[in-house]
Amino acid sequence: MYNDFQKHLTDELTAIKEAGLYKEERIIVTPQSSGIKLNTGKDVVNFCANNYLGLADNPELIEAAKAAMATHGYGMSSVRFICGTQDLHKQLEKAIADYFGTEDTILYAACFDANGGVFEPLLTEQDAIISDTLNHASIIDGVRLCKAQRYRYANADMEDLEEQLKKAQAQRFRLIVTDGVFSMDGNVAPMDKIYELAQKYNAMVMVDESHSAGVVGKTGRGVTEQYDLRGKIEIITGTLGKAFGGAVGGFTTGKKEIIAMLRQRSRPYLFSNSIPPMIAAAAIRMFKMITESNELQDRLHANTEYFVGQMKAAGFDIKPTQSAICAVMLYDAKLAQEVAAKLLDEGIYVTGFSYPVVPQGQARIRVQVSAAHTREQLDLCVAAFKKVLGK
Numbered sequence: 001m002y003n004d005f006q007k008h009l010t011d012e013l014t015a016i017k018e019a020g021l022y023k024e025e026r027i028i029v030t031p032q033s034s035g036i037k038l039n040t041g042k043d044v045v046n047f048c049a050n051n052y053l054g055l056a057d058n059p060e061l062i063e064a065a066k067a068a069m070a071t072h073g074y075g076m077s078s079v080r081f082i083c084g085t086q087d088l089h090k091q092l093e094k095a096i097a098d099y100f101g102t103e104d105t106i107l108y109a110a111c112f113d114a115n116g117g118v119f120e121p122l123l124t125e126q127d128a129i130i131s132d133t134l135n136h137a138s139i140i141d142g143v144r145l146c147k148a149q150r151y152r153y154a155n156a157d158m159e160d161l162e163e164q165l166k167k168a169q170a171q172r173f174r175l176i177v178t179d180g181v182f183s184m185d186g187n188v189a190p191m192d193k194i195y196e197l198a199q200k201y202n203a204m205v206m207v208d209e210s211h212s213a214g215v216v217g218k219t220g221r222g223v224t225e226q227y228d229l230r231g232k233i234e235i236i237t238g239t240l241g242k243a244f245g246g247a248v249g250g251f252t253t254g255k256k257e258i259i260a261m262l263r264q265r266s267r268p269y270l271f272s273n274s275i276p277p278m279i280a281a282a283a284i285r286m287f288k289m290i291t292e293s294n295e296l297q298d299r300l301h302a303n304t305e306y307f308v309g310q311m312k313a314a315g316f317d318i319k320p321t322q323s324a325i326c327a328v329m330l331y332d333a334k335l336a337q338e339v340a341a342k343l344l345d346e347g348i349y350v351t352g353f354s355y356p357v358v359p360q361g362q363a364r365i366r367v368q369v370s371a372a373h374t375r376e377q378l379d380l381c382v383a384a385f386k387k388v389l390g391k
């Protein structure tokens with residue numbers, strides 16, 4: 001049997017390579033940071049990490065993680081409800097709720113799990129989920145696991161959302177679901193209008209703040225801060241794996257009855273291990289740090305404004321962005337890979353994105369700005385793009 005299957009896989013993999021869609025992994029031998037070294041010995045400036053606040057190698061967080069290993073051990077060897085809940089997990093859940101202005105929080109091993117486990121326990125075939133077409137894969141998978149009626153609206157298209165909400169009046173409960181920042185374009189969901197429509201058509205709202213938390217809004221509290229909706233959104237999901245230190249872990253935060261039900265019924269919570277104490281402790285410290293000082297958020301905003309300004313001035317085809325994501329459009333998948341490779345030669349580490357991560361014919365290079373980037377590093381990146389793309 002395996003011989004046939006092996007040939008099938010080899011053929012498929014060859015086809016992926018020939019289409020320029022094969023994803024190679026580069027190997028980093030230093031901590032994650034704005035400047036990193038690859039196993040080839042090459043030093044590069046990193047513009048493709050989700051390390052928005054530059055916390056991935058923060059000494060204070062490393063210290064907090066080490067201290068927690070001494071006091072709370074290495075791993076939990078249990079799911080939360082059996083014997084996997086430490087004081088640290090409860091403290092972190094409270095810190096997240098305080099940060100977002102919500103009632104309660106439930107932790108997961110990843111935001112992929114938070115999204116995978118949020119719909120099925122809450123909604124049935126009597127209900128409706130109205131989802132943005134550009135929502136993250138984990139939301140799409142989560143929706144698939146739920147029996148609710150599915151409606152999709154074009155990315156951030158409020159006329160389409162209204163149409164779908166009208167149709168969804170046939171169902172009992174309605175939940176609108178959106179990413180806060182769409183990770184491939186960097187645009188922000190129009191939460192003010194989404195909230196208005198939710199009020200008008202009697203729907204609840206869920207927003208995934210994975211790329212917006214720590215980034216969008218004056219103090220980085222995400223799109224609910226940007227649109228003055230603190231405490232008004234029923235469900236927020238997010239990750240500890242991006243701006244918030246970049247380790248691992250996800251959460252759902254929001255109305256307390258929703259969180260209570262998820263603790264009873266959410267499968268990735270019930271059937272998957274607790275996050276380790278060192279992550280919980282470092283995350284608690286991280287929320288304290290970014291609440292006490294807005295320095296990193298301010299620096300990220302200044303860096304992003306500067307970088308996008310320079311790229312626009314140079315005449316590059318850039319998707320309108322309101323986040324730390326800057327998508328440089330090249331459209332052709334092979335070209336995007338080639339340009340990324342040439343930029344690497346220039347010491348700039350970026351990734352080309354092509355189908356299936358973005359639609360066919362929409363290949364691009366995504367640049368992600370960090371608070372950790374120096375002005376000099378940002379200038380190097382702009383200069384490298386100019387050289388490689390001949391501007």
Ligand SMILES: *Cc1c(COP(=O)(O)O)cnc(C)c1O
Nearest residue numbers: 110111112136208210239241250
């Ligand atoms: C990255 C991301 C996730 C997944 O987060 P993990 O914690 O890495 O699983 C989920 N949703 C969105 C919108 C993301 O960008």
